[in-house]
Amino acid sequence: MKLNFLTKGLDQPDFVARAVATVSIAAAAIMLGLLFWRLSEFLPIVFATIVIAVAWRGAAESFGARFGIPTGLSILTVALALVVGVVVTLMAFGGQLVRQYDEVALDVPAAIELIQRHVEEHPWGRFVEKFVLDVDYSKAAAPIAQHVGAALGSLGNAFAMTLFAIIGAAYLAADPKGHAERVVALTPAHHREKVSRFLQRSGGSLRQWLILQLYVIVMNAFFAGVALWAFGVPAPLALATISGALAFIPYFGSIIALVVGALVALPHGVDSAALAALSIGAASFVEGYLITPFLQSRSLSVPAVVLLFCMLAFGALFGAMGVVLAVPATVVLSVAYEVFAETQKA
Template identity: 65%
Template sequence: MKINFLTKSIDQNDFASRTAVVAMIAAATVAVVFVVWQLTDLLPAVFATILIALAWRGVAGRVSRLLGLSQGVSLALVALGTLASIVVALMLFGGQLVRQYDEVALDIPAAIAMLERLVEEHPWGRFVEKFVVHVDFSKMTTPVAQQFGAFLGSVGNGLAYGIFTIIGAAYLAADPGSYAAGVIALTPASRRTDMALFLDRSGAVLRQWLFIQLYVVAMNALFAGAALWAFGVPAPLALATISGALAFVPYFGSILAMIIGVLVALPHGLDNAALAALAIGSASFIEGYLITPYLQSRSLMVPPVVLLFCMLAFASLFGTMGVVLAVPATVVLSVAYGVFAENR
């Protein structure tokens, strides 16, 4: 009887201990999820810092091999060269670009008001307004303005985070090995080899992807700008920069660029709106169906369906920055899955 009692007591203590461990793990998991949820604005900035550091380090590595300089001097030269390029571009085109962006800011609300007036005046618009959706189109300007203001606010926050991102990227690019070693040290001993492999592969793939995307952005802006200027569309330089920047976001970026181009050109006539759509659409077609597939054939390919749903998920979690960073984040997840699959 004593042996049975002792055995039962040991089993109860063991069960209590395991229950306590499970409860602690669950509590720690909930705490981590809560902290991550509270840091949804910070996580995209951290990931952007890593991307900038990778690009910076990659360009500096090429400069170092080409000129035979040390890595630190190459990093400084790349930073100074980038800053000088921005200053020269602003000196040459800054005033014109500011004027054209002012024109864009005035033309988009005017185009929206014009579309609302056309819908209000058309019998079909009145029918939809009264009998189908019960929406007053004349009051749609307010939510559009609110959404536009929210977008500008997110851009402002992005610029504020960008300053800290560049500073963090400088530290990370200067000594990436120490930070990688710290991540590996925090990994369980049985998974440190996998973590090292993941860091190496993801860094290489992200660096290659970044160079491809920067090339795509430049080509899209060049083609769109040339076509807009040739067609005589208003604000060609501003629309070209918008089209190029939105080329960083697959699928949705080109559609949004065309909508913006049409809205900017619409107050100047339907022919200008059609030409704007043709110019930006042609540039997006050349970039999306000729240049990008050729370049991405040499890099990691992500299935379009997976990429599309990942973009929607990251947009829901992180907003505008989530959309911008969804593709590289999906690439990293693909690398992680590849490493996991290999070791299974």
């Protein structure tokens, strides 16, 4: 009798339906997890394509609205203007940039060797090497050369992925509404309104963030370049472009730029290295604590602690590409959370 009481619900159709649904959801989750793991190197490229498409479409819409040009023609015009701008910049500063980047490539290994030599000559350096770390600093140059060679060897793959992202972004920018409708059509009917709202909001938030980052990169490069040039630091143009590009990555980017600048200037003297670090650090301070907060107050802001942990998480999942794309991904996740919270309240 007791056994019948416990098992009488097993013959009911609704119990079977729930069991089948649970197993199906679990199987789908496992399959998605395996797919996510297999495509871990490909997913950042897809997201980068989406970010490029959002920026491209936003610039085209602004240009078209200002001059009364159809969207398709404005997309092509923006692409041509970007190509012309890059070509003109390279014609004007290309030779100087190449020379300064060559200087950077020579000075960084020289600075590392100089630091190694001073560490080995200092009594504390020999103590740490022998009794604490058990590391031979004299053998540290070989791994550096290997890493440089590996980086050069991956340039071809990076170029191919960049080309793929640009081509994919062109398709997305040409018809964002059509692609969004296809994504919505793939979702269950009772979730389509939420997905549509999420896609619309995330596109607008990404566009705002990209405009903010454009100002950040330009301002950081400008302030760093002026300070480096005024202090007579070697390769000021190359270091300014490096500092501006790394400003795309909050927190870590400024630290990397400061270290690179100090290493480049170190073979020319400790004073030069200190001035390089001071120039890049001051530019990052002005950009990070004065300009960026002002711009964020007029657009959007992600809590710093959330951003920091997301950068660490995406870096662990996707490597360097994950760190670069962590901020826009966090913006998209914050929009998804807002849509979910609104749905729960409703």
